[in-house]
Structure formats: C-alpha cells, structure tokens
Amino acid sequence: QVQLVESGGGLVQAGGSLRLSCAASERTFSNWSMGWFRQAPGKGREFVASVSGRATTSYADSVAGRFTISRGNAENTGYLQMNSLQPEDTAVYYCAASSPGGRWYYNRPSSYDYWGQGTQVTVSS
Numbered sequence: 001q002v003q004l005v006e007s008g009g010g011l012v013q014a015g016g017s018l019r020l021s022c023a024a025s026e027r028t029f030s031n032w033s034m035g036w037f038r039q040a041p042g043k044g045r046e047f048v049a050s051v052s053g054r055a056t057t058s059y060a061d062s063v064a065g066r067f068t069i070s071r072g073n074a075e076n077t078g079y080l081q082m083n084s085l086q087p088e089d090t091a092v093y094y095c096a097a098s099s100p101g102g103r104w105y106y107n108r109p110s111s112y113d114y115w116g117q118g119t120q121v122t123v124s125s
Contacts, residue, residue: 002026002114006095009119012085018121020080021072022095029076033098035112036069036080038091038121047107048093049080058106063089085123092118 003025012018026032035050049059049069057069068081078095096112098104105111 004095004116006116006119009121011122014125016085017083022078024076031100033104034078035096038093040091045109050106087123087125090123093121094118
C-alpha cells in the first residue's frame with residue numbers, strides 16, 4: 001500500500017504563488033506516473049497536471065503556463081508550483097499515483113491507484 005501525503009496548501013491573494021508537495025512511501029516513485037487533481041465545492045474532481053514515468057508532462061488548459069509539475073531530487077517526492085493564482089483555483093488539491101505498467105490515461109482519476117488526503121488552496125480576490 002502506497003501512502004501519499006500532500007502539503008503546502010494555504011491562503012494566498014490573487015496573483016500569488018504556492019508550491020504543493022507530495023511525499024510518497026514508495027521508494028521507486030520516480031518510475032510511477034503522478035498527477036495532481038483538484039475539487040472545488042460542489043464540483044467534480046478536475047485534472048490539473050501530470051508527469052509520466054518517462055517525465056512527459058501534461059496540463060489542463062486552465063493552468064497551462066501558470067502551474068508546473070515536477071519531481072524532487074529525492075526519488076519519492078513530487079511538486080506542483082502554482083503561480084499567478086486566481087480565485088477560480090480555489091479547491092482541495094490531491095496528489096495521485098499510478099503504478100508502472102498497464103494503460104494510463106493521464107487526466108482520468110480512474111487511472112490512478114493511490115491518492116493523498118488533499119490539501120486546501122484558497123485564493124482571495
């Protein structure tokens with residue numbers, strides 16, 4: 001069982017930045033595909049960004065150019081750098097991981113095997 005723990009959420013003014021972290025209990029996490037999703041009140045879970053085991057990145061149109069997904073120097077960490085935050089970015093952000101092998105659709109929650117507990121991001125206007 002892989003555990004994912006997010007951190008770095010908080011309250012920020014519009015135009016500000018936050019960096020979310022995702023720590024995984026899996027030592028070979030760098031070989032896994034990782035994604036970030038978010039869920040605003042009353043809405044479904046929305047794809048934000050992903051990075052494959054081969055380091056291919058993908059972004060939702062709404063965050064492209066503002067958010068950057070990356071992996072840390074430690075093999076079991078991942079990050080989401082969020083710049084130019086807007087009130088519509090307010091949501092609970094979840095880190096997700098997909099084990100190697102099998103078919104993986106980067107923007108589908110059902111493609112991910114493990115999820116973190118989520119971290120709240122609130123952007124004030």
